[in-house]
Amino acid sequence: MSVWALGLNHTTAPLDLRGRFAFALDQIAPTLHSLRSSFGSSSHPQVEAAIISTCNRTEIYCASEHIALDHTFGWLAQSGGVAPALLRSHAYTLHDDEAARHAFRVASGLDSMVLGEAQILGQMKDAVRVAETAGALGSTLNQLFQRSFAVAKEVRTATEIGAHSISMAAAAVRLAGQLFEDLRTTRVLFVGAGEMIDLAATHFAAKEPKAIAIANRTLERGEKLASRFGGEAMRLADLPARLAEFDIVISCTASTLPIIGLGAVERALKARKHRPMFMVDLAVPRDIEPEVKALEDIYLYTVDDLAQVVQQGQANRQAAVAQAEVIIDAGVQSFMHWLGQRGTVPxxxxxxxxxxxxxxxxxxxxxxxxxxxxxxxxxxxxxxxxxxxxxxxxxxxxxxxxxxxxxxxxxxxxxxxxxxxxx
Structure with missing residues (x-):
């Protein structure tokens, strides 16, 4: 049995290219079905598959009797509507021990934009749960991911890899504090109601802004989140008309197209008499049209723009990284031994x-x-x-x-x- 993986992440591909391969959680099951069907039962029977898709990465893991990297590459390029050559120039491919090592490092937070961040582990578990429910996860990939979770737990228990890590949300607060002298005088709008917005709202609420609002497609979910922070909820359709009210806008939805356009921001600036606006687009694909960044009095940051902020302090955790790599090496050896034994099963x-x-x-x-x-x-x-x-x-x-x-x-x-x- 062989394992292979391919993907692209924040270190290998620009934001807009990553956006073409972003899959919402409810899209993963049908996407897995499409991928597995593409192999054909005769040439590659019973291919196991899982897809991890976050704002910083999209990765496909497969297991079968024979490695089929080229086929998987072609399928992914077609699904994203890009030329295979373009995808290859920004993607990475791994197999067997390299694929296992990569999965273990991702789960442990060593391959994240924020070194040691824990959110990716939950995202991986969600992806595995979806793959298992879809019937795409066999014994080999199940072992790979369960071992990756165990290794991640040991890394976080035995090292200080996650100590003092700066999250995207914390980085956004830090940047906003550089623009506005006192965040208590600001009005903050959060667009979306998912996990990332929840985290961002928690960080900003700690600064006690003047007002907090949640704009979401589903008003009920927005109200539930807003009530936790003493804020108000609004429908996403009302956002363009009310955009001018807010000094800070943080957006992260699962929309496949931008929901905050250049025209809406221009009108908001005019209504604000060009008082500055701080905007953070944490979504992949983008929620805010990139042309907005060129406007005067607009300070727009994407997930990639926050990279420099979140990298601060990583040098202090290099000793923890070295300890984590030793734990991961042992995990890889154990998994490869198990995988080798699988060959004797017949x-x-x-x-x-x-x-x-x-x-x-x-x-x-x-x-x-x-x-x-x-x-x-x-x-x-x-x-x-x-x-x-x-x-x-x-x-x-x-x-x-x-x-x-x-x-x-x-x-x-x-x-x-x-x-x-x-x-």
């Missing part, structure tokens, strides 16, 4: 089937002898002798076949298998 199954057949034959023979009135002692003796002869027949035949060198090799193997002394 042989073990055949041996068990053969032994069961011999046992059934001798049991049937023993029952006949008992029915004829033979003594139990004689029947047991005949059954044990019959089983012994069947077990030893193949070994004896091999021992007497071939040339001297092959007989010597067979003799050593048989000695190791049959003449082991109990300890």
């Amino acid at each position: 042989l073990i199954q055949q041996l068990n089937a053969q032994a069961d057949e011999w046992r059934a034959t001798e049991m049937a023979r023993a029952r006949k002898l008992l029915a004829k009135g033979e003594s139990v002692e004689a029947v047991l003796e005949a059954m044990s002798r019959g089983l012994t002869q069947k077990m030893m027949h193949g070994a004896m035949a091999e021992l007497h076949a071939g040339d001297a060198a092959s007989r010597e090799q067979t003799a050593q193997t048989l000695s190791r298998l049959f003449l082991r002394k109990e300890r």
Whole structure:
């Protein structure tokens, strides 16, 4: 069995290209079905698959008897509507131990924009849960991910990899504080109501802004989040008309198209008499049209723009990284040992089937002898002798076949298998 992975992330691909391969959680199941169907049952039967898609990465993990990286690459390029050559120039491919090591590092937060951040582990668990529910996860990938979760837990328990890590939300607060002298005088609008917005709202609420509002497509969900922070909820459709009211706008939705356009921001600026606006687009694909960044009095940051802020302080955690890599190395070796053993499963199954057949034959023979009135002692003796002869027949035949060198090799193997002394 082989494992392979391919993907693109914040270090290899620009934001807009990553956006073409972003899958919302509810899109992953049908996407997995499309991927697995593309292999064809004859050339690649029973391909296991899982897709991890976040604002910083999209990765596909597969397992089958034979690696099919080229096919997976072609499918991903087609799904994103880009030329394979363009995708290859921004993607990475991994297989077997390299794929396992990468999965373990991702789960442990070592491959994240924010070193040691814990959010990716929850996102991986969600992706695995979806793959399992969709019937795309077999024993091999299940082992890979369960071991990655175990390694991540050990890394976070045994090292300080997550200590003092700066989240995207915290970085946004820091940047906003550089623009506005006192965040308590600002009005903050959050667009969306997902996990990232929840985290951002928590950070900003700690600064006690003048007002907080949540704009969401589903008003009920927006109201639920807004109530936690003493804010108000509004419908997404009302956003353009009310945009001018807010000094800070943080957006992260699952929309496939921008929901805050250049025209809406221009009108908001005019209504604000060009008082500055701080905007953060945490979505992939973008929620805010990129042209907005060129407007005067607009300070727009994307997830990639926050990279420099969140990288601060990483040097202090390099010792923890080294400790984490040792834990990951041990995890990779353990997984590869398990994967190697999987190759002997068919042989073990055949041996068990053969032994069961011999046992059934001798049991049937023993029952006949008992029915004829033979003594139990004689029947047991005949059954044990019959089983012994069947077990030893193949070994004896091999021992007497071939040339001297092959007989010597067979003799050593048989000695190791049959003449082991109990300890």
